[in-house]
Amino acid sequence: MDKISLIAVIGGITVILAGQALEGGHVGSLLQLTAFMIVIGGTASAVMLQSTPKQFVAGVKMLRWVFQPPDFDHERVIRDIVGWSQTARRGGFLALEGAIAAQKDPFTRKALQMLVDGTEPDTLRSVMDVEIAMFEHARRQSAKIWESAGGYAPTMGILGAVLGLIHVMENLSDPTKLGSGIAVAFVATVYGVGSANLLFLPAAHKLKNLIAAEVATKELVVEGLAAIANGENPRLIETRLRGFLAMHD
Template structure:
C-alpha cells in the first residue's frame, strides 16, 4: 500500500470538508444532484468520447497502481541476472531454458527465450526495445485518460455554475430563493476544480511516475540480458546494472 497516496487523498478530503465546516457551512451544502450530473457524468462522457475502449479499460486497470504500485525490486533482479550470467557462462545459454519457462514476468520470459534461441545481441535489443516502447506508449495513454478528466472537469464545473445562475436569474421575484440558489450554483465549480486538482491530475501524475519507474526497471533488465548475450563478465554486468538503482 502506498502510504503517500492514501495520506494525500485523506488530506485532500479533510481540507475540503474541514474547510467548509470552518467557514460556517454544513457538509450537506456540498451535495447537489444537478451539479454531480453536470460535472461527474459530463466529464465521464467527454472522456469516453475521446478515448478508445482498450485505452479506457487499461486506465481502469492501472488505477489501483496509485495505492498499490507494481513491485519493482531492482536489487533482487540484478542478483538474478548475475546468476543467469554465471549459469550461461558455465553451462551455456540453453541452461536458461528452464528458468524462462518458470519466469512470471512476460518481458523477462521473452528476453530469456530469445537468449535460449541464440538471438544476436543487436537483435535481442531491437525486439525488447520495441516491446518496451509499445508498453510505455500504451501505459501513458492510460495515464492521460485521468489527465483528460482533470482538464474537462473544471470547465464542466463552470458550465454547471452558469446553468445554476441562470436558474437563479429566472427566480429574481423570489428573494428567499436567491441565496440557496447561488450557493447551489457554485457547488458545481467546487466539484469540477476539486476533482481536477485533488484527484484526476494527481492520479495522472502518479501513474506517469510509476510508468517511468517500470521503464527504468525493464531497461535495466534489457541491458542485463544483452550483456549476457555478449558474454560479458558477471561482475561487470552487476556494476553496470547497479547504476539503474535510484536512491
C-alpha cells in the first residue's frame, strides 16, 4: 500500500471540507448527487468515447497502481542477471535453460530463450527493443485515460453549472426551487475542478512514472542479456547495469 497516495487523497478532500466548514458553510451542501452524475458520468462517457474498450478497461485496472504500485526491484534484476552471466560463463548458454522455466515474466522468458538459442546480441537487442516500444505504447495509452479525464472533468463541471442555472431560470416564479438549482450549478463546478486536480491528473502523472520504471526494468534485462551474449565479464556487466540504471533514475 502506497500510504502517501492514500494520505494525499484523504487530505485533499479533508481540507476542502474543512475550508467549507470554516467559512460557515454546511459540509452536506457539497454532497449533490445530480452534480456528481453530470460530472463523473459525463467524464466517463467522454473518456470511453475516445478510447478502445481494451484501453479503457486496462486504464481502469491500472488505477490501483496509484495505491498499490508494483514492486520494480531493479537490484534483484541486476543480481539475477549477474547470476545468469556467471552460470553462462561456467556452463555455456544452455546452462540457463533452468532459469527460463523459473521466470514468471513473459518478456524475460523470451529474452532468455533467445540468449539460450544463441541469438546474436544485436538481433536480441533489436527484437526485444521492439517489444519494449509496443509494451510502453500500450501502457501509456491505457494510463492516458486519466489524463484525458482530468481535461474533461472541469468542462463537465461547467456543463453542470449551466444546467443548474437553466433550472434556476425555469423556476424564477417558485423561490423554493431556486436553491437546489443554484447548488447544483456551483457544486458541479467544484466536482469538476476538484476531481481533475486532486485525483485524475495526479493519478495520470504517477502512472506515467510507474510505467517509466517498468520500462526501465525491461531495458535493464535487455542490456544485461545482450552483454552476456557478448561474453562480457560478470563484474563488468554489473558495473554497466548500475550505470545504466543511474541514467534512468
